[in-house]
Amino acid sequence: MRKFKSLRFVLLVALLVIAISPVYGQDDAGVVVVPSGTTIKVAVGTDLTGPIAEFGKDIEQGARVALAELNEAGGIKGWEVEFLVE
Numbered sequence: 001m002r003k004f005k006s007l008r009f010v011l012l013v014a015l016l017v018i019a020i021s022p023v024y025g026q027d028d029a030g031v032v033v034v035p036s037g038t039t040i041k042v043a044v045g046t047d048l049t050g051p052i053a054e055f056g057k058d059i060e061q062g063a064r065v066a067l068a069e070l071n072e073a074g075g076i077k078g079w080e081v082e083f084l085v086e
Helices: 002-020 053-072
Strands: 040-044 081-085
Parallel strands (some): 040 081
C-alpha cells in the first residue's frame, strides 16, 4: 500500500510540474508574459465520481495542499496561483 501512495505522490508532482509549465503564455523570445495584477491558473483533471473517485479526491486534496504551500511561499515569482479541478 505504501508503494501506491509513493507512486501517487510522484504522479501528482509530475502532473503539477506539467500543469504549470509555460505552454501558450510565451512571447516570441520564449519568455512567459503574465500581466501584473493577474493570477496564474492551474487546472487538475481527475476522476471525482465513479469507481475510482477516492483516488481523484486524494489527487485533488494533494494539489490543494501543494498550491497552498506554494502561495504561502510567495507564489511563482510573486504571482499567486489559482486552482481549478475538473
